[in-house]
Amino acid sequence: MNAHTDPFGRTPDGQEVQIYTLTNSKGLRARITNFGATLVSIEVPDRHGNLKDVVLGFDSLDPYTQRDAYIGATIGRYANRIANARFVLDGVEYKLTANEGPNQLHGGTVGFDKKLWTTQEAVATDNEAWVKMTYLSKDGEEGYPGNLQCTVSYVLTNNDELRIDYEARADKKTVINLTNHSYWNLGGPDSANILGHELTINAGKFTAIDKSLIPTGMIASVLDMPLDFSRPRPIGERMHHLGKGYDHNYVLRGAAGAMKFCAKARDPDSGRVMEISTTEPGVQLYTSNYLDGSLIGKGGKPLNKYAGFCLETQHFPDSPNKPSFPSTVLAPGEKFTSTTVHKFSTE
Ligand code: BGC
DSSP: OEEEEEEEEEOTTOOEEEEEEEEOTTOOEEEEETBTTEEEEEEEEOTTSOEEEOBOOOSSHHHHHHOSSOTTOEEOSBOSEEGGGEEEETTEEEEOOOOBTTBEETTSTTOGGGSBOEEOOOEEOSSEEEEEEEEEEOTTGGGOOSOEEEEEEEEEETTSEEEEEEEEEESSOEEOBOEEOOOBOTTOTTOOOSTTOEEEESEEEEEEEOTTSOEEEEEEEOTTSTTOOSSOEETTTTGGGGTTOOEEEEEESSOTTSOEEEEEEEOTTTOEEEEEEESSSEEEEEOOTTOOSOSBOGGGOBOOTTSOBEEEEESOTTGGGOTTSOOOEEOTTOOEEEEEEEEEEEO
16 A cells, blocks of 8 residues: 655645545555545546546645535534524533524534644555544634544555544533535546436435424435435436435434444446445435536536535534434543445446
């Protein structure tokens, strides 16, 4: 396995940014930058062995520092939405920055996706190559209580897996929900959209939402709905029933905290397959409904609606205000951990 580090430019305020390249013995290659702890590219083979990059992104650093679509980034302190940008912990109300109407989305105005993370050198052994990044989110940042020390590790294995491990500790009681916001297209850069990808999600239920995508608190069945991916279905098959597209949190089968199958995506044209497993209780399926061609991606290609799909492993949206959902509270002395594995193969 191989790992190396290259410069990736400077942030608008002049700080140096790096890009880390991890390669396994079969040629799978992942590039990660410490700006936003972002997955920039990952090249995986099709059924004939042709390596192609299967995530949307940009060729240079600047668009990552300006973007608003969270492309490839680590999302925190709280991925997804918190209603009315507030919550109560131990009787104290915490007011967060609202950045989507009255609500908070993906950690606020300057979330973890727009922070420069501290890294050590990338490391390669016989079976794994990895890069580990840390970020200290200060007490009060975006309204959240407590200093939160976070670590994200991207690990590429010789078993054709990309594993993302998260760890965090806080010095005051706080809430935390971390995810990765990669937009996948297993067809590679020349594939126009993901509507023909077959998707399976290991869930029979989802968190029902209101018009502003805030959970009502009800856990509802997906049975016989366009949301039902419990057996493989082309993503585009029933999308017209949904308005813009998918933007829903699924309740995964299996115990929260235990590693379990989350989802499988298969591109019938290239044969590329990605299977996701996670310790998280939920996953948000988002089909890039709001990409509109105004962001220019790799190779000068506009990023259009349905160009990629996100499977954001996570705790449920608005958990801090929904006592019946699995808890997102992290107390001092506790260690937050979360792991998501993306395994690549062909069929
Ligand atoms: C959310 C979408 C949002 C998108 C922003 C997704 O995680 O579910 O509603 O528009 O992120 O890129």
